[in-house]
Amino acid sequence: MIPVTKPFLPPIEEYQKYTEGIWQRNWLTNNGPLVNELELKLKDYLQVPHLLFLNNGTIAIQIAIKALQLKGDIITTPFSYVATTSSIVWEGCQPVFVDIDKHTFNIDASKIEAAITPNTSAILATHVYGNPCDIDAIAAIAKKHNLKVIYDAAHCFGTKYKGKSVFAYGDVCTTSFHATKLFHTVEGGAVFCNHADLLRKMAQLRNFGHDGPEHFNEVGINGKNSEFHAAMGLANLKYIQQILDSRKNQTQQYLKWLTREDVQTISVTEDSEFNCAYFPIVFKTSAIADKIFETLNANNVTPRRYFNPSLNLTEPYRNGQVCPVSEDICSRVLCLPVYYNLSNEEIDFICRIVLRTLNN
Secondary structure, three states: OEOOOOOOOOOHHHHHHHHHHHHHHOOOOOOOHHHHHHHHHHHHHHOOOEEEEEOOHHHHHHHHHHHOOOOOEEEEOOOOOHHHHHHHHHOOOEEEEOOEOOOOOOEOHHHOHHHOOOOEEEEEEEOHHHOOOOHHHHHHHHHHHOOEEEEEOOOOOOOEEOOEEHHHOOOEEEEEOOOOOOOOOOOOEEEEEOOHHHHHHHHHHHEOOEOOOOOEOOOOOEOOOOHHHHHHHHHHHOOHHHHHHHHHHHHHHHHHHHOEOOEEEOOOOOOEEOOOOOEEEEEOOHHHHHHHHHHHHHOOEOOEOOOOOOHHHOHHHOOOOOOHHHHHHHHHEEEEOOOOOOOHHHHHHHHHHHHHHHHO
């Protein structure tokens, strides 16, 4: 079986060194020393001013919305994992879908202004597959209309835009450290921002609104993460360059086989360094995509339909909005397997199946 992804795991003895310290301290959670160490090391590696380690990427988005005190409509993309939209609704706001660019698969910045009304409070855009959005255009629109910007950068560990981590952009940027991600802490996530006051507010929201042992300054939530999860992050961070290099090599191997007119691959945003977190391909028709999906599964290869259906067509969020580009791409896209120890021989096997199916 070749799954769409496998979590990277460090040598078990390296993880156990961290857990031995947890046993000695008997400090399992509540902002422990490994959580603090991970936050500091991530800040140093990513070269960002402020971040908080959280228990998942969904809570990260929810805390960002709460911290920015957003109300009303939030403009977002229909081409993302459901957590992007569900977080908006969970926080009592209304998602307004703007269609995507057919080449980058990100929200089409040229269509955002037409969706802005007096009820719009923010833009929540996803850097899809780790490919940066049109950050400059979105920033200009937000400034013009006095809107906040949140980036869902769940796929983006290691991606840079204009020489800086994409986590450095927006009023708040969020990410996921889930086991399926390029860098993971088993379960986890983070928020990033550039202002200390906003970080302080999100830190309180992360911990039930605590402002001291017996004082509550906010209506908070339990967004903390544990020492065991931080230990996995610290162990994995030592291998991040090897993980990034393997993804890039695998992407190049796929492109050797699948660079052809009847297969569309992602167009990487200009001025960015792409982390190759996923390898999406878009076929000419949905029928071809379905046939290749079925044929790969029959040969014990499990691609995924990231993302299908388009979120504007998903029942809890269906509101009559039409996003033809997203709906079309969703019907034709497959993400092929990418993970640390996926071999070139396995990629060759996958590609031969794809090409044989295309040519029949």
